[in-house]
Amino acid sequence: MTTNNIPKASARRLPIYHRYLGFLHTAGKKWVSSTELGEAVKVESATIRRDFSYFGAPGKRGYGYDVAFLLDFFNKKLHQERLTNVALIGVGNLGQALLNYNFHVSNNLRISAAFDIDEGIVGKILSGVPVYPMANMVEQLRIQQLEVAILTVPHEMAQDVADRLIEAGVHGIMNFTPIRLSVPGNVRVQNVDMTNELQTLIYFLNNGIG
Structure with a gap:
């Protein structure tokens, strides 16, 4: 199966598997069964075996999966050996929190440039990241060859800023x-709506939905 044919749900679970395998490897565990892994990450063992088969990750009957081999295998699938620099657009409260966090738990992701209209922070370095004026965004994204951006601007600016990101060559938002x-077909958008997620959680709790 080619990468393009792998179900999106399976692809979304890959980083979850990868992180837990990292915990197991650090703890010195050499083998893990799909049942044990499933109990840890709350995914059915049959689903894990199916996901792993999509990616071509081999198991060994009677032993399960070689933790070190699987971790290295998924490192390559997730391009852990390659650093990906991303841009942060909007350095408000959420943007500041993301700068402070800056994916420190990951070895292959880093916010390397931020953009804002606030003259009080433009031209400064916040949490090790330079903040550029929004007016220079397209130029800087092209110069730094940044193809992934995190968008945390006010909602009324979102589409206009997204249009400029696409103009600059960004392919992931x-x-x-x-x-x-609204983006062209060659641009991938991952929506993160924390309010919606929290409201959904509260709805489930209030209605006894497991």
């Missing part, structure tokens, strides 16, 4: 605004 962006 993590969208923290409530606006559903």
Whole structure:
């Protein structure tokens, strides 16, 4: 099966598997069964075996999966050996929190440039990341060859900023605004709506939905 044919749900679970395998490897565990892994990450063992088969990750009957081999295998699938620099667009409260976090638990992701209109922070370095004026965004994204951006601007600016990101050559946008962006087919948008997620959680709790 080619990467393009792998179900999106399976692809989304890959980083979850990868992180837990990292915990197991650090703890010195050499083998893990799909049942044990499933109990840890709350995914059915049959689903794990199916996901792993999509990616071509081999198991050994009677032993399960070789933790070190699987971790290295998924490192390559997730391009852990290659650093990906991303841009942060909007350095408000959420943007500041993301700068402070800056994916320190990951070895292959880093916010390397931020953009804002606030003259009080433009031209400064916050949490090790330079903040550029929004007016220079397209130029800087092209110069730095940044193809992934995190969008945390006010919702009324979201589509206009997204259009400029696409103009600059960005192909992936993590969208923290409530606006559903209109983008061409070659641009991937991942929507992260924390309010919606929290409201869904509360609805499930209030209605006894497991």
